[in-house]
Amino acid sequence: MTMSILISGAGIGGPSLAYWLGRLGHRVTVVEQSAVLRAGGGAAVDFRGDQMALLRRMGVLDDIRAHRTGMGDQRVVDTTGRRLTTFPSVLFSGEVEIDRGDLARILYEHSRNEAEYIFGDRITGITERPGGVEVSFANGTDATYDLVIGADGLHSAVRALVFGAEDRFRSDLGYYVASFAVPNTFGLDHTGLIYNEPGRYVSLCSGRDPEHAMAGFIFAAEPQEYDRRDIAAQKSIVARHFAGSGWRTTELLAALQDAPDLYFDSLSQIRLDRWSTGRVGLLGDAAWCAGPGGNGTGHAMLGAYTLAGELAVADGDYRLAFTRYEQAMRPAIEKSQKFAAGAGRFLAPATTGQLRRRNFTYRILSSAVLSGLFTRLSSKNANTGEPAPYPLPAPATA
The missing domain is CATH 3.30.9.30 (D-Amino Acid Oxidase; Chain A, domain 2)
Incomplete structure (x- = not known):
């Protein structure tokens, strides 16, 4: 069953989901508040363990490797610059590391032929009707979609409009x-x-x-x-x-x-009892932000693959697809949130x-x-098993 699907957010999860949904033949629109593709603050993200299989399946691994940071070890120094210890590259950089802005661009380039991208606009209202979701935009227009997915980060506008105020779900x-x-x-x-x-x-x-x-x-x-x-x-x-x-x-x-x-x-972390309600679902940090060390990028891309796969298997039964998507992802998310809760204490210990x-x-x-x-040990937290064998199209060839 072909559906019209609106995705809010053109960071990591949004373009990943747009890629898979577009390959399945759905009519996909991605709306991004920024007027241009965001650079992501220059931060680097890494992949390791089972995450590598997903990159291969999506057909982006070669592009990621071509733009890898190549970071080596990082030295902890004292006030004079003298080395105190070394953090091996695997701790922060995994098997392959890339600047977040480069990754966002690669995902956009792989998905732009599968979806319509609208930059410089945002969702201001969401009303679910029996036959779809009416959405209002900041530019003054309205449109109706079969599904709306919020992939718009920690401070998600979709989550606020549909699930409630951020402070109800954010744990600092x-x-x-x-x-x-x-x-x-x-x-x-x-x-x-x-x-x-x-x-x-x-x-x-x-x-x-x-x-x-x-x-x-x-x-x-x-x-x-x-x-x-x-x-x-x-x-x-x-x-x-x-x-x-x-x-x-x-x-x-x-x-x-x-x-x-x-x-x-x-x-901060986001903790929700459910990641969907009716025809509206959440993905990535909008649904489960874990924080540094919580595999946020890998989980956003795996969540996109899983949600698209469950929609394909359910053949239009979005309620079933949302339920199975959450059942598949939640165990790994809860594990990562528990692990990432100590990131601040590790990076900036409180005492000498x-x-x-x-x-x-x-x-x-x-x-x-x-x-x-x-x-x-560094790869163990990223391992969630091989991506499920959903009936998703193979990557397009150049």
């Missing part, structure tokens, strides 16, 4: 994260540096683009009041929480003031003693004797 982990690009004046070549003080984390890394580096900040804090559209206020929050920090923090805070591409948000214990542990795990075990 007690940390905030910021990242932005800076000129690579640090001599970094496919590697990174990490500096810690209790409750604070500063990082610099440079991968595929030798001219630029990414600066990252993570800090423990009580909930911060700010307007998500007020970039100056967000910069002020970061500067305030890192005032007086050592190493090269002052230099990076100075660069922050002129950074045009700041990404700033809380480390905790920092020392973490660094000592990684000196041991990164030794030649235990490196193989460390690699297996």
Whole structure:
């Protein structure tokens, strides 16, 4: 059964779902609030374990490998720059790592012939009727679709319109994260540096683009009041929480003031009793945001594949498809949320003693004797089994 399906969000999950649904013959529209394809804040994402099979099945693995960051190990340093320990590349970079913006572009390019993309618009109203979903857009138009899927991230507009206010479902982990690009004046070549003080984390890394580096900040804090559209206020929050920090923090805070591409948000998780209601479903961070280390990108792409596959098997019975999609995905999501809940404490330990214990542990795990075990442990959380053999079309050939 062919359906008209609206997807909100052109990040990772949205284009992945658009690809599979379009290949199945559905009429797919993707609406994205940004006027252009988002760069994703410059953050890198990685794939490992069973996730690699999904990339092959979708036909994007070669493109991802062609744009991989090639990141090596990252060194934890003290205030003078002296190495304290090393985080092996497998910890952050998996089997293949790519900048999020590059991945979003690849997924868009693979899906743009399968769907209509509308940039610079957003959903403002959703009303379900017996025969479909009436949707209002910010540009003043209305349209009706068989299904609506919210793949619009942690701060999902679809979830807010249909399920309720975000604060009903968001669980903050007690940390905030910021990242932005800076000129690579640090001599970094496919590697990174990490500096810690209790409750604070500063990082610099440079991968595929030798001219630029990414600066990252993570800090423990009580909930911060700010307007998500007020970039100056967000910069002020970061500067305030890192005032007086050592190493090269002052230099990076100075660069922050002129950074045009700041990404700033809380480390939070989304917990919902269900991911669909009627003809409206949720995908990716809109449904289950786990936070760093929670396989967010891999799960968004697997969720898209699973939802499309269940719709194909159910032949138009969207209620059954939504139920089976959630049954298939929820065990892995709950596992990842549990794992990712400690990401802030790992990256920015609260005390000097905790920092020392973490660094000592990684000196041991990164030794030649235990490196193989460390690699297996790092991949274990990503393994959810081979993607189910849904009757989905093979990737289009060039």
